Amino acid sequence: MNSELIVFLVLSLVAVAAGLGMVFSRNAVYSALFLVLNFITVAVFYLLLGAPFIAMSQITVYAGAIMVLFLFVIMLLGAENLPPTKSLPWQKPLAYILAGILVVESLYLVFLQAQPDMVVTAPGASVNSMESLREMAMTMFNQFLLPFEVTSVLLLVAMVGAIVLTKREKAGQK
């Protein structure tokens, strides 16, 4: 058993525990914090797989920016302690059915479809050099330039939309 496997096992326990904690805690702020913990563990998984760039972006974007905004909204609304409400009647059976389908699908994929040579390997030595980063940037800005730009336009549209929706025209002006 090598050290990487031990780290992986411990971290996956943490990740699963954080996920469960997020789902089951009644306080929205605690939920958000569990989710942050989960994101950070996933970032460490990326590090283990030899993708430091994605790991750092994961922390910056998800754990840093998005979850802070979530917390911000929860705190501003004062919605951290929701009273126990009655759940929707059709929600529970539907959830069970969907979860069952997911389990069957993943079992099928793991046990029937997995080939012995389908092991995901981390690209070895070149990972911690500048080259891998440069290569990634080259691919992103040459081969996938159009999707990249389209995504940025999409985000811009979302931003403008949010401003338009929330802006109230003041009476008397314009």
Next chain:
Amino acid sequence: MDWTIWVEWIVKGFVLCLILLTGFAYLTLYERRALARMQVRVGPNRAGYQGLLQPIADAVKLIFKEELTPARVYKVVFVLAPVLTVVPSLVLAAVIPLGTSFNFFGREITLYVANLNVGVLYLTSIASIAVYGITLAGWSSNNKYAMLGGIRASAQMISYELSLGLCFAIAIVMSNSMNLVDIVNAQKGMWFAVIQPVGALIFLIVTLAEVNRAPFDMPEAEQELTAGFHSEYSGMKFALFFMAEYQKMIVISMISATLFFGGYREFWFLTDTWNGFFNVDQHWFLGPVYLLLKVVVLLFFMIWIRATWPRIRYDRLMAFGWKVLLPLSLVTVFITAAGILLAQELNNQMYIYSIPVLSIISAMIAVALIFRSLRRKSDGRI
């Protein structure tokens, strides 16, 4: 893996923590003495020679102070928040190169803890995590003032992080690397602050907002929010927030020095003076000394600004971040990238000189626009 490398890492991490802790202690003294001088006072000079034992006296006082936990706080988060604030401020320093390397019984010891190829990204990610401590402290105190302080802190830090990221991008573009060691070595010929003065200036302004220093210390504006996010904290928990703020000041000055002021390298014009007497490549011990000098100067600017500038209003702070700094930093990134690309493609180094000229012109246009909009607003009101 060799066991000695573990020993090396642990020793380096330990030494780095000690440096930051001592730095924090003496930065408080430095700030109090410098502020006192600017306000024509003497400042703390009783404990020890010239007050040199004052930080220790402060620490003893804070350790023995009664620690209050208000009744209705969210206990776990309330205890966790100071820790979450201190840890990023310590961890940030891991990638900053303090110098080159030296030989220790035949073993080459480098003067940085980690040499990441994504060093700059590491800085942004840890800086973005640093918001949590303050935000959670505000929320868990269950106090309206503390909560407002926490929310202000998170809004402010998120807003200014964008310009911070763009300033990082300027340094990355100019050095062609995300590795902090490479960034420092790329400044061998010329500091980036000389090539891109506007970028360095924006970075210095933004870092003030990121560490919640005056004039951007809205999260703890005492006139409106008592003490902001740490109103309910006392004793060592308060000391942890205090520690985090001053350590962040030190670390962020180290980062500014590394990205724009040549890091541990000597002044670019001193490289060959006296047969390389000042050259870091020849005398490794000069590296930390240069970095220390630069950090002390940058910290002095922070203290100076605190002594002389009034706090700016909260809506102006946000408007300044979003409407002035963000567009201006976007423009400087564009100018920098365009200048470097032109110099590369046309093989003419003269295009590099267009970078400072154009960016200073755009900064002056920005200042003119600010003045115009401020004047128009006051015309309407008065």
